[in-house]
Amino acid sequence: MALITKKPRGTEDVLPRDSYRWQFLEKLFRDEARAFGYREMRTPVFEHTNLFERGVGDTTDIVQKEMYTFLTKGGDSITLRPEGTAGAARAFLEHGLHNDPLPIKAYYLTSCYRYEKPQAGRLREFHQFGMECYGTQDPAADAELITAAANIFDRLGLKNISLEINSIGCPTCRAEYHKALTAYFAQYKDELCKDCQERFSRNPMRLLDCKVPHDHEIAQGAPTVLDYLCDECSAHFEGVKHYLDANGVAYTVNPTIVRGLDYYTKTVFEFLSGDIGAQSAVCAGGRYDGLIEELGGNPMPALGFAAGIERLLLTLEAQGVEIPLPASCDIYIASMGEDAHQKASALCNSLRKAGLYAEFDVVGRGLKAQMKYANKIGARFSIVLGDNEIEEGKAKLKNMLTGEQSDVPLEAEAFINAFTQIKLNDEFKGLEEKNN
């Protein structure tokens, strides 16, 4: 096959036969968001580059080596969003949402772009569902947000999703901790692996979760953040845990959780799936009290999370969670002869206007092939239209499951009435059988 080009690396097509899985997830997200008072927010796919440099942090890998950045014809530097929080925060500021009753709760479902090397659960174009909450520093809010995510995984029927939480403190206590950490690792600096040598200067907290055995051993003896939290941060973290307990959300405290984006403060958390390979974080987030100020606004506490839709889909598949199939064709109208074809077309249109999913032959197939097709698309009912039926003004409606047939009139309105009646009876019977 001489295709002029293939899809760019790290992108995925969602085919017609699979889109219902996405739609199922999206609906569940929206429903859950609504239950927690979150409303949808949509922001541009691209933003001015400096938004991400400031918001995400210009020392992060995302900004340093993963952004899709380009110059416009006008000479502006534009970047495809690598994540959702910065754009949401920008919109929050730009539209003065802090004047609305607090807290402001917003969610988004968007694509994100990162120039990375693809692997299992990692794409260059991927999709996130995220929730952002502005204007509260109460630990109840942290727990509420985490609970929303937990509820989603619960409703999806996912097993083995573990929640790990940590607090990385405020800038004040984190500075203290960094000092202690640096002092500790300085003793072993020459023994650390090459990556860790780098981390030592860039982000010492990263030294904690190195996978190299020797480094890991050294890290075991390192001071933990939780011992360095100031009174306020410590009390806040305790509060979060209590509210999670109250909500019945299970978690483990993991003091080595570090987030890769600069804006996080205090609470950080990850939901991990053991079924999808090395990229196991299916959802992650935390508090970012400094972000709004960093972007030029008045100080405003905030928190949020993002869940990777592709990763969730992978987890669902790995665990064999069944996603309900979309409703299939209500009725297929087979026809033979020019008059009947036209009648089928018109009847179909009336049915569609009435909200039904109806099909007829638009390929020019023979009757038998039409019936086969009706079967393949899972039509629940079918009728055959020929000269006889047109003449008599009625046809046989066939239940494709049971093979039962009954007469129905061909006049549109009467047909729809008769059909909906039969369809309802059929559904009722189905329910009864299910219950017995």
Added chain:
RNA sequence: GUGGGUAUAGCUUAGUUGGUUAAAGCGCCAGAUUGUGGCUCUGGAGAGCAUGGGUUCAACUCCCAUUACUCACCCCA
């Protein structure tokens, strides 16, 4: 950016120690006495074996390179 694996029809694969027109299942299309699907049967379309070199009388089978896909590291949803 670094490292490992893979590359045969739309999909899943077979292809023996290199040897004639590359095989199967699924899917697709069409038939199996006249106007009715699912099961079965028959037939058909569809790849020239990722690409480019090389070795050989002969390569899908061996060698090299490239590309793509994939997994892992870094990092992250």
